Amino acid sequence: MATNEEKTHTVEGLYRAQVATGELSIDPAQVKLARRLDQLDEQIFCADLAVKGSALGWLFGRKAEKREAIRGLYVWGEVGRGKTMLMDLFFEVSRVARKRRAHFHAFMADAQDRIHRARQAILAGTLKGDDPIRPVAVEIAAETRLLCFDEFAVYDIADAMVLGRLFENLFDLGTVVVATSNVAPERLYWDGLNRALFLPFIGLLGRHVDVVELSAATDYxxxxxxxxxxxxxxxxxxxxxxxxxxxxxxxxxxxxxxxxxxxxxxxxxxxxxxxxxxxxxxxxxxxxxxxxxxxxxxxxxxxxxxxxxxxxxxxxxxxxxxxxxxxxxxxxxxxxxxxxxxxxxxxxxxxxxxxxxxxxxxxxxxxxxxxxxxxxxxxxxxxxxxxxxxxxxxxxxxxxx
Structure with missing residues (x-):
């Protein structure tokens, strides 16, 4: 049975502590999401404990145990409902060793830079193959087991064109994604240039994350x-x-x-x-x-x-x-x-x-x-x-x- 101290080091525990001090007003929808985030952290933590050998062995050896594929979360809702606040608490308490929290635009800027370097390496003959996206995904996955995005939104055609292939590889390599957004997945890149080419990514997302709508009462x-x-x-x-x-x-x-x-x-x-x-x-x-x-x-x-x-x-x-x-x-x-x-x-x-x-x-x-x-x-x-x-x-x- 969890002690009071252990409960404090959870999303729900930190959330209720802020309610107790008057920093927040309790909201049932936020409590429900906090519990869902705590369950996800527990699932990743326990799955990773079961993996034997080198932390990177699953990436480079067929005999090494592969990390369990775990469904992430895509949390969407109107602005100011507490999505970012709960994401902050989740990232703070998560026991996942290799975790990264990024604004989606910053992450994609970094990914595009890595892809550019990989293309240059392929042209120079220092990187084998002809696909610059797979080695970038391997690199990111080696660094990051839990990838947290705030304000997941796609506007840039260059990002839209690489998202599917990049995240297909990341999910295959065991990366767990938790994202917040103001729009449901099916509204991503709405009215975007060549949106039909982006639609497979929405299907990919649905296969690897659970979609949760946060309907808190107030825009804080x-x-x-x-x-x-x-x-x-x-x-x-x-x-x-x-x-x-x-x-x-x-x-x-x-x-x-x-x-x-x-x-x-x-x-x-x-x-x-x-x-x-x-x-x-x-x-x-x-x-x-x-x-x-x-x-x-x-x-x-x-x-x-x-x-x-x-x-x-x-x-x-x-x-x-x-x-x-x-x-x-x-x-x-x-x-x-x-x-x-x-x-x-x-x-x-x-x-x-x-x-x-x-x-x-x-x-x-x-x-x-x-x-x-x-x-x-x-x-x-x-x-x-x-x-x-x-x-x-x-x-x-x-x-x-």
Whole structure:
């Protein structure tokens, strides 16, 4: 029988501890999911205990026992219902030795880089075969038994084209996937280019994960609005002047300069940079052909980003809206602090009424709302998967805005 201390080191135990301190209000749907996550961790832990020999023997020898294939979880539901919070607790308490938690965009950027290196190695003759995806999957599986994704969403055609083959190999090698998303699997890559080629991945996902809808009662992020000081509107000369003054204040009146972030054989242009601060016009970020992976690189490089002149976006500017969705996801995951000027409040930025953007923008509004809160401002900048950067205030400090 589990002791009270043992129960505390579970998702449900940590969740109930936060309820007891008043940090959370108990929600039956969240409790049910917490128990499901605890059951999954127990299943993986016990299965791995039964595997004999080298931890990597199952990868390289036919006689070695192969890890048990275990169905993961795909948790979806409306924004702010606690999916990420429960994922955080699950990753914290999981006893799986090789585990990795990543934002999906960051994971795919890493995977695409590995695939590129594998292709180069095949061309150079240093890697046998003609398939760059299988060795990448073997490499990832050797590092990771449990792969946790937050905000599983597919927008990039390059990602869509490799997902099926990559994850077919990962599942074959025993990797267990736990993912959160705002959409059911069948809505992934909705209206995407050549979506018919992506549909087999949805079937693959259904064969290897259980789909769970989280229907908690409240959007917790929307309760945190208290940061109007970092979101200036409406647009006009007065707001422009205010943003100019704010930029000089947060950078300590130090000179800024153009910077280029090298990435995949090219450069991501940053019009104004000063230490950990960057300054962009909306058009420079969302009217240029930048990908989710590009935004991840910006998020890793800068702890505070000023974005000026964000307009309201209608159906004629779907591409800009999609890029803004990706941008906010990357910045939120890295806890980048955003100072913005906009035509309207976040909930008025998307004025279209049809298409996938209408659904996805709900998450963007929720995240922008939380990013304006004092709680978000107090969180450390993350340069990678869990890597916090301290001493942000040495560059002037976000709260000085």
């Amino acid at each position: 992020r929307m309760e945190k609005t208290d940061g109007d000081a970092v979101w200036s509107m409406p647009l006009g000369p007065e707001t422009d002047a205010s943003m100019e003054e704010r930029w000089f204040r947060i950078t300590g009146h130090r000179p800024s300069q153009r910077e280029a972030i090298p990435f995949r054989g090219r450069s991501i242009d940053v019009p104004q940079a000063c230490g950990g601060f960057a300054r962009f016009d909306f058009a420079e970020l969302c009217d240029r052909p930048l990908s989710a992976a590009d935004y991840v690189q910006i998020a890793r490089r800068f702890h505070t980003v000023m974005i000026e002149r964000i307009p309201a976006l209608d159906g004629d500017r779907r591409n800009a809206a999609k890029r803004l969705i990706n941008l906010v996801d990357a910045f939120y995951d890295a806890r980048v602090k955003v100072i913005a000027s906009a035509a309207v409040a976040p909930d008025g930025l998307w004025t279209g009424s049809t298409g996938a953007e209408t659904f996805e923008f709900t998450r963007t509004v929720s995240r922008l709302t939380e990013m304006r809160s004092t709680e978000y401002a107090a969180e450390p900048h993350l340069t990678g998967e869990g890597g916090a950067v301290g001493d942000e205030d040495e560059d002037g400090g976000y709260m000085g805005a």
